[in-house]
Amino acid sequence: MPYDPSPLPGSAPEYKAHIVLVPAQYARESMTWPSHMESVSPLFSELSSRAKKGGSLDGYAISLSEGDASLPEAQPAWDPHRDKAMRPPPSQVAEDEMYWLYAYNDQGKFVTWPEPISLRTLPSGPTLRTTLERMWKEAKDTKEAHIYVCTHGMRDCRCGVVGTELLHTLRDQVAQHADTCKQDNKAPAKQVRVMSVSHVGGHKWAANALVYPHGDWYGNLRTSDAPLLLRAALAPASSRHDLDDLRERLVLWPRWRGRLGLTQAEQREHMNEWGPPVVYTAHITPRARGGPSAAPSQVPLRFRSYAGEWFEVMGTIGESLMEVARRHDLPSIEATCGGSLECATCHAYICDAQKNDPMARGDLTQKPAKAEQLFGTTELSDDEDDMLEYAITRKPSSRLTCQVRVTQALSDWMMKEGGRVELNQY
Numbered sequence: 001m002p003y004d005p006s007p008l009p010g011s012a013p014e015y016k017a018h019i020v021l022v023p024a025q026y027a028r029e030s031m032t033w034p035s036h037m038e039s040v041s042p043l044f045s046e047l048s049s050r051a052k053k054g055g056s057l058d059g060y061a062i063s064l065s066e067g068d069a070s071l072p073e074a075q076p077a078w079d080p081h082r083d084k085a086m087r088p089p090p091s092q093v094a095e096d097e098m099y100w101l102y103a104y105n106d107q108g109k110f111v112t113w114p115e116p117i118s119l120r121t122l123p124s125g126p127t128l129r130t131t132l133e134r135m136w137k138e139a140k141d142t143k144e145a146h147i148y149v150c151t152h153g154m155r156d157c158r159c160g161v162v163g164t165e166l167l168h169t170l171r172d173q174v175a176q177h178a179d180t181c182k183q184d185n186k187a188p189a190k191q192v193r194v195m196s197v198s199h200v201g202g203h204k205w206a207a208n209a210l211v212y213p214h215g216d217w218y219g220n221l222r223t224s225d226a227p228l229l230l231r232a233a234l235a236p237a238s239s240r241h242d243l244d245d246l247r248e249r250l251v252l253w254p255r256w257r258g259r260l261g262l263t264q265a266e267q268r269e270h271m272n273e274w275g276p277p278v279v280y281t282a283h284i285t286p287r288a289r290g291g292p293s294a295a296p297s298q299v300p301l302r303f304r305s306y307a308g309e310w311f312e313v314m315g316t317i318g319e320s321l322m323e324v325a326r327r328h329d330l331p332s333i334e335a336t337c338g339g340s341l342e343c344a345t346c347h348a349y350i351c352d353a354q355k356n357d358p359m360a361r362g363d364l365t366q367k368p369a370k371a372e373q374l375f376g377t378t379e380l381s382d383d384e385d386d387m388l389e390y391a392i393t394r395k396p397s398s399r400l401t402c403q404v405r406v407t408q409a410l411s412d413w414m415m416k417e418g419g420r421v422e423l424n425q426y
């Protein structure tokens with residue numbers, strides 16, 4: 001499906017908080033959702049009317065998710081063709097249907113209502129809002145992150161198709177990440193849950209996903225974005241906006257629509273201020289004064305893609321491996337921050353060949369035997385080390401390629417001893 005080219009930043013609706021109802025008794029699969037959830041869920045309908053202008057939840061977004069797939073299916077199931085103008089008939093079963101209420105605010109806080117609620121047990125009037133505000137105030141930072149993908153196919157088939165693909169890919173990605181952490185004997189930075197969500201607005205930018213409690217909304221997503229979306233979810237979720245806030249560095253800027261708590265104008269300004277630079281940094285080789293211009297010293301370098309394709313390309317001594325990779329359009333080096341050590345999207349492995357098979361994927365499990373000689377002063381710094389914590393598949397040979405300079409020694413090692421840059425899968 002082609003991307004919609006209209007600008008994404010500033011396209012997220014202006015909300016202060018978001019409530020997501022998660023079915024607690026039955027699985028309510030997104031394929032059973034009609035175009036308007038008000039027509040089937042009395043609780044959703046009530047909360048949506050409170051969220052209208054002047055209502056007790058003014059400024060809140062209200063959505064619904066599927067619920068755990070292991071729950072029994074509801075009897076009767078919702079009718080996906082139910083007309084949007086219809087309201088659910090009075091039915092004790094429907095009114096007693098229980099949901100977990102997840103609530104996120106614009107300060108990066110997430111709370112769950114202490115027990116499942118139904119329309120009958122919903123606090124009346126402003127009590128819900130005041131209680132949530134108190135709960136957010138008291139909430140500690142959570143080690144959980146939630147990625148909601150809009151899969152609401154009866155609202156717009158683009159969300160049903162591209163959203164569902166993205167949802168499955170993200171779930172695989174989360175499982176892979178958990179396996180990698182297990183192998184490395186490390187706990188994941190966060191427990192990430194990937195859930196479907198009903199219509200959030202902006203179908204033309206399908207697939208749309210929300211990363212909470214960070215509060216970031218993304219659009220025009222494809223399955224290839226899953227690793228970077230996961231990385232954004234694994235990042236800290238504070239609400240400060242400064243360069244010490246790792247979250248700002250790890251936002252998936254090319255797909256960013258906006259954030260809870262920002263007006264649409266602020267979202268656009270925020271993108272201008274914090275988004276990737278328009279012009280990437282370029283290495284300029286100074287000319288020797290008063291003589292013929294010195295030819296830059298070019299050396300051959302070897303990169304290998306995750307799929308096993310070899311690239312032998314020329315690099316200029318002194319430039320970064322990231323700049324070489326980008327100039328030759330090599331896969332998997334996105335370099336969103338342009339080399340300022342603020343994104344980790346230039347992550348790759350610099351490693352020796354496997355002893356028994358020099359053409360296979362290199363030995364990622366250790367840094368090159370000659371690391372000191374090869375990297376010299378560009379050996380792993382503390383800042384790079386910190387930023388690498390946010391690379392999804394970090395290994396002992398991991399480096400941020402924007403931090404590694406091309407040298408004669410690096411080229412010799414690659415050409416004579418089988419050293420290489422192993423590119424990532426993404």
Ligand code: FES
Pocket residue numbers: 322334335336337338339340341342343344345346347387400401402403
């Ligand atoms: S390009 Fe962003 S950290 Fe290297």
